[in-house]
Amino acid sequence: MATGSGKTFLVHLNYLQFIKHNRGKYRIKFDNILLITPNENLSFQHIEEMKKSRIPCMLFGNTEFGDFSKFADENTIKVVDIHKLTDEKKGSGVTIDIEKFGTKNLVFVDEGHKGSSGKKWNYFRNELTSDGFKIEYSATFGQAVASGSEEGQKLFHEYGKSILFDYSYRFFFEDGYGKKYKILNLKDKAYSDEIKHKLMLVNLLSFYQQKKIFNDNYAETQEYNIAEPLWVFLGSSVNKNTETSDVLQVINFLGKFLKNEDNWVINNIKDIFEGNSGLEDPTGIDIFSPQYPEQKLKFLRESGLSPEEIYTNILKKVFHTVGSAPLYLVNIKNAKGEIALKCGTGKYFGVINIGSDGQFLDRVENECKDPTTAKILNLRIDSDDISYSLFRDINSNNSNINILIGAKKFIEGWNSWRVSNMGLLNIGKSEGSQIIQLFGRGVRLKGKNMSLKRSTATDGSSEYIPVLETLNIFGIEANYMDQFKYYLRNEGVTVDNRIEIPIKIQINDSYIKEELLIPDYNNREFKNHIFELDSYEKMEPVEIDLYPKIDVLESNESEEIRAEYKKPRREIRSPEINLLDWTKIYYQLLEFRLQKDWNNIYFSEETLRGVIERGNNAYSLKCPENIIHPLKFEGVCELEEAVIIILKKYLQKYYNRQKNIWINRNLYLKKLDEENGNFSFEEFRVSIGEKELEIIVALQELETLKEDFMRGNTDNVYLTNVYFDRHIYQPLIAKKLRDSSKYSIHPNGLNSGEVQFIEDLKTYLDSNPEVFKDTKLFVLRNLPKLGVKFFDTVSFFPDFIIWLKNGDNSQHLLFVDPKGLIHTNGFNDEKIKLCHSIKDTEAEINTKLQKQGSTQQVKLDSFIVSVTSKRELEPVFRVKLDSKYEMNHILFQEDRNYIEQMFDSIF
Template identity: 35%
Template structure:
């Protein structure tokens, strides 16, 4: 793309330009880049073809944008390099079972067409939160003051007066375009439902300064229009995916886990600032060791490489750094601690595993991993297999903080019961679900349950030294 005389003056449009890219048809019109498609091996160098390059003549925006990043202490693309960490797969000696939709099942062609209508209970429980503060901070619109406290965000909704000013025709056409871009040709969007959904405030929360919703000028309406479109796109996305999960859950079956499963990938891609030479040298050394099958735990600069022999690929990576970006998403602290604790137990308690085999796999998020509509589109962080003779105990484990959980009736916690309702008519398979929490028990004493009662609901606390053994014993009951 070539641009001339662009960005010679001030304005937020220059920053916004960098959030735009080239729309791709993608493989089989999937509208995805090749790295997001797991069913085929993409051609070599396809990422280069799918990369947008922008060249400017008398265009000052590149330098302005780079100076802005440097002033904020953020690395620029030109100052970053990519390092590849290979992944070693190890599926073990057993044919591990995993839940997948039956072959030939196609939501788009076989399921009843989802309709964009008023929110159901799932959409009301799982509200969409739209934070408009960053958008206003980046804008230079007249009449909107940026002197507000963004720490305590104002949460509100549109009222009927706001909606009365909106151009519903324009919103409808934009949502139709969004639907087409996603390839959701089976989604029905009735025109009459647009205003009805916006008038229903039960499914969203809008974080925005109060003055941005005041009736001060008609210039405000353009912003309200943009907000309404953003909200409806999120609503549309969540409704469609929840409808798909609900329908596909009827056709789940046990299949043998293979290396083609979307939970596996070929390598980690790491972007790091060139100035971090010590970290770069260490990462290159780790890459060489993995290629040479030298697998060990390594920790440096809030970056931890975990090589657990019973995880179905190595390594797992934990990261807490502003200097490094990594894909796929690294472990968080709770996930890291769970893997390390399980690795330690496995290494020191060989007696426990004399007649058992243990395997672990990190479960990817929506669209790739195993999810459960019954628990509010719950995607547990890990799948843990315990093999005892011919029997496979398949355990879904989710390290989860509890500070924002309203109590023991949370659907992810209660999934320990719901999962038992899933029946594959296979007497050699048992399903379990566990929540392990870094939150201290004392923090949730207001729930009115003692620790034994919570443990009987498969809620365990990482502060307890025996929580791993407790989990494994409960898993094979």
């Protein structure tokens, strides 16, 4: 599994599955339930996470219980790191003899393959489960196997045939989870100290840009659950006698930055912004050149701040000081291994977390005594007997720490949402699995509504948020970065940096002046509308089918094709209702409400019970009879699960019914303007790997052909403008097939069905001018998450809005969605049923207009344009007659006159 993809939650899920299903006469009684971790830090982390999930757990050596006290519940997970296991227990140390656990255990192993290289560890794990069961979890198994070593081959043969769940980083990233990443590395160059410091300065500027965006757009960052940025520097060496330690290199840079001797910082910032950084790509182009395809530090450049102002702001916002000052290294006596960083008398801005803080400080002190280095270093050493661990508090909201410096100890056992910039020194020269672990420290992302997804995968409504959702990785040693990239590629990760080419949209102002109307409502006002669940609401019963689906199709000329196994409807009666744990059911529904963010609906245990007591008036339940008439206690649990399913579906239907009622009462028409969500993106962004020079050059040529491209007079081999002069903005972009997998467009370009619809609509309009003699037609692409939304129980953003505006100032709005229908619920699909429910909305709108004294009339219609053929849809819709499709406003793109059919049905 990808690091950061929820491996810990999968452990929780597997544990809960075991507890749920390990019942009855075949129940397995294990000696213990154990979780074995690679180290003590990770054990503490697992304990904290299990507490949040309300899973009973205890740590080996916990003084409250003693060493796995006999008073612990048999379902308690006992957490121990592999280093504390032994089969030769002597004395009273912290180790524990595996004999104490027995051999019949349920064992969860975190990063289990890591101990496989030690025969002893492998023996311990196998001995603990010789009569039990073992489940192992790993974020780095793929890298360990891919190493090509003899040990890797052994791992492959041991684990390769027993993988239950594979969710490597490639799938994790492509599904929209976690941060994007950028890697800056100058290949095959020997770094002088000056170049190293300049690269660190670029790293610092990148971090400051994220910090500035975070502070300037705080409200928006909170909507997307963005944590305050943190700059992390990791190195492998701390106290080498023969060379400067990695950590000391960073300290040297920070001292140099704070001293700013001879305006070193300001002059270098100026050089960077002017494209004279001296940091060149493989073709010899300065990567900060204004002509470089991707504008690095774009937002900082556009801020209008001078290099002097940027330096001053960095001192304030990152280093908590107002001017140049010595760098203090302060030994935190109450936190082993921690050295705080501050400027003069300012607040702590950073922390070094290493194993031997005393030795490291001795090394620094010796450097400071050397007259040849003392002047350059600008360092002071101090101690603090009062403060406690800064590292442990780094994730709290009131932490002042902006910079974290450490060694490999961070690779395991540390979890943070804050990491946004990484500087790496000598990491990953030989161990691929450590590289992926390291990568996982920075890609973790909460996302909007805790979706864990990037904004571009949810709504893409901001140009600033993606900057904060990007992990910037800066390498100081080129000899390991190639290997770093190799292991990422092996994981399925595209590691070449990507550049973005903007293509701005041009809105037709004359169309905006047409005062086109668009429906809207205030969702925040609905959230303030409080209502209570009604057990006796008159609405269609919710349908629950707990049988396996068995459909038999017969092809004939009847109106519909129906042949389905008849399943009896069941009702849950009072004797069984009285057996249920209604408090448990109530809390399950409260949790469901919380997940849905439905904080404006209230219900009680009595209300929920009332729904079930209404029987088939509230629900239609199809299930085996033994579910509603349990003969054993285990059967009662199964009935409770069925009741929870019924109530969730009832609650969802009721909530959305109430929302629909509220929307119809509070819906209003507003004039389309440039503030509409469909125009919020301002430009298409084409993202391409920086090595795809042919594509980059071809797309950049569009800038010189801009006017022709906007009018649809020219394309290139990669992009086309699906030009239609009645569309409200230009261009309407779509990919061409050539190398289309090598670049992406945001917002997404038109797909083939959408392209075909626009082209067919244009052709019909050009061929039938008499149809639109007294009617003006306008079209707008309706963007997901940003445009006009309809819903019953799911959100629906039709792809296009068409306005037909007549001379009498009446307007007819058509919402059209070209889509495949093979995976729908037939005529019961909500997107198809919109063609009927939209008429209620139309009536409500016109009633409001009349009350306002307006003579304007508005009509609404909805159409689905199927890109799937009728023949393919027969098993789904069970119908052969065209009239049934026509009644439900389903048009088929395979019919050459489908556009004519659409207009004929409304004129």
